[in-house]
Amino acid sequence: MTDDTDSRKDTADTPVLIAGGGPVGLALATELGLRGIACVLAEKRDGSLPVPKMSQASTRSMEFCRRWGIAEQVRNAVWSASHALDFVYLTSLTGFELARQRVPSYAARGHLPYSPEGPTHCPQIFFDPILAGRAKSLPGVSLRYNTALTGFTQDSGGVTATLADSVGGAEETLRAAYLVGCDGPGGLVREALDIPLDGLGTIARSINIFFRSPSLAALHDKGWARFYRTIDETGCWGELIAIDGEALWRLTVFHDSSEAFDAGAYLRRCAGQPFEYEIISAQPWDRRDYVAERYGQGRVFIAGDSAHQCSPTGGLGMHTGVEEAVNLAWKIEAVLRGWGGAALLDSYGPERRPIALRNVELSTQSYRNITGIPAVQHITEPGAAGEEARAAFGRQLADTQLYSVVDHHKVQYCYEDSPVCIPDGTPPPEEGVEYVPSARPGTRAPHAWIEEGTSTVDLFGDGFVLLRLGAAPPSGQVLEDAAAARGVPLRIVALEDEGIAGIYQQPLVLVRPDGHVAWRGPAVPEDALALIDRVRGAA
Structure with a gap:
């Protein structure tokens, strides 16, 4: 108002x-x-x-x-460093495993190429x-x-x-x-x-069942995972998440528009048999797109x-x-x-x-890909017919990346057409499964290790940073003076490592306080004040 x-x-x-x-x-x-x-x-x-x-x-x-x-x-709050983080596709916890997207534990993960951290x-x-x-x-x-x-x-x-x-x-x-x-x-x-x-509005009426069961992990032979996605003759109907890696769980039923639902029946269906549990909360909710x-x-x-x-x-x-x-x-x-x-x-x-x-x-x-996994007859049955159905279905699910968002896509994105970034005319990289670093203006400045435990990501957050990259980069003094004239906090960091210079692709790169590239180039432009005014929103 x-x-x-x-x-x-x-x-x-x-x-x-x-x-x-x-x-x-x-x-x-x-x-x-x-x-x-x-x-x-x-x-x-x-x-x-x-x-x-x-x-x-x-x-x-x-x-x-x-x-x-x-x-x-945050990393040590709840999840064991030795627990795998897999996505498992199965008929039920005590039923048949159909496919598995393997995601290593924190202890086994090692360094990611695109970040000093990880999900x-x-x-x-x-x-x-x-x-x-x-x-x-x-x-x-x-x-x-x-x-x-x-x-x-x-x-x-x-x-x-x-x-x-x-x-x-x-x-x-x-x-x-x-x-x-x-x-x-x-x-x-x-x-x-x-x-x-704007958007599609409500795309499903889902149910979350939050419950406690210290015995559930020992009930099955699938091992620890983050997600267990359940598939039967009706298709993919839900996913179980291990909340604390011990006794707390959440089962999400993807779609149930009925006025009343039986939470206990859903839990038994997921497990494949009766088991001991305490329901803490069972709530329907609208899955939205807007x-x-x-x-x-x-x-x-x-x-x-x-x-x-x-x-x-x-x-x-x-x-x-x-x-x-x-x-x-x-x-x-x-x-x-x-x-x-x-x-x-x-x-x-x-x-x-x-x-x-x-x-x-x-x-x-991603939701539509998961819930679009088709129903398959005999998939839960023992015997030859069931084995044949599961084998065919497993081959179909081989590319399980289709059912989750590629992690580096969440990191590498660009503020295209930003009024406070200065484009350099380079095209955006294709969003493929393989990570390709980019330092185009508007992107989150890419990660590279400076030394053990210190990433380029760690340089950003307090004011602007002008990176001088490579063995003999141009001086950034003119840009530093222009920033000072406008009261803009800016410091210069020199990194001689040619590998880092190759990732950033230009010898001078100006990074904003939020870690996004505002400008890059081979030398400071003649009108350095105009550059500073543009990135501070005063052009």
Whole structure:
């Protein structure tokens, strides 16, 4: 909501108000706190998480966790380093295995070619408390649980928000320079801004059954895996996720539109026989495909599930939202500190919305590939007919990569047509199964090891970084002087390693605070001030 008649420039109670305390809101609070920007996070619930929604932190999210100082804590929170992370396709846990996509354990994985980190199994009931603890530790970050955003207005000087105590009902008014809605698909912020949604809408009515069974792992011979996808004569109907690698599990039934369902019957069907269990929660939910038409208005922005919602089969929901938090945080900091131009915050939507559209599409396609696995007669039966059906089906499922999003695709993406990146005319690399590094302007700056334990990724986060690459790169002094003239924080890092220079393809590469390449070239252009003005949103 906007009140154009009020042009107050009064002092805000807080620079940034965040509505919503899920992983995206917590990520934004952490990013702002590390940048020295105070913020208030208002979460209408008490902060407890009775059920796990997301189950994995993506490789890119883990790179952010690495910078936030919590990567090891997340990695060691719950999943044993010796447990495999396979995707197993089977008729039931005690039935027949049909195919397996092998994903090595943390202990066996080694270094990935595209990241110093890697995807990490850490369901939300464990991840959120770790991130909340980090946010709370930062000066200027205030996490206020049982506090709901009930309304707001904005003017040219800031946002006036109404907050209500979720328990006692007492209301207060808080003034902020900016408001970010991380309050989910039914949240107040997007609805108040009257931002429509694009997309397919609800694509399935699914069921999540969260349960405890310490004996389930010993019931079968398939070993530990992250996913067990169940296939019978009806096709692929569900997937079981090991939540803690011990006793907690979640069975997702892909589609059941009936008014009533038998959770126990689904659990026995998945196991292939009766077993002991305790159901903690059994809830139907809508699997959706949508992206907001805009990512904000004036001084109010949206991020995470407020801006998009996708099938979790791609592992791209929280991943996309956390990237948005990081993209927005450095831009808010730049504007508040006076070196960000008038167009910098305007670039948030044009950069992030195309990525959300891509990720939602990938997620829906992944879901349709999985649920499109056809029904096969006799597949659950013993004997010759069953063996023949399973063998033929196993050959059909050989390319199990079709049923998940390629991991490096979640890391290597580009802000094509960004108004604050300077294109160099090179074409985008093809998104194939094999990883091909790219440092085109707009991409996340590629990983390379500088020395044991230190990646190029570790260089980025605090201001701009100008990389001088190779044995005899041009001087970057002119660009450093131009940045200083505009008050833009910039430091120069020289890396002589020719392997790193080959990955980045130009001797000078300017990287933004969010780790994305803003510009690269063989030498600093004649008008260095124009380059700096473009990347700070003041061109």
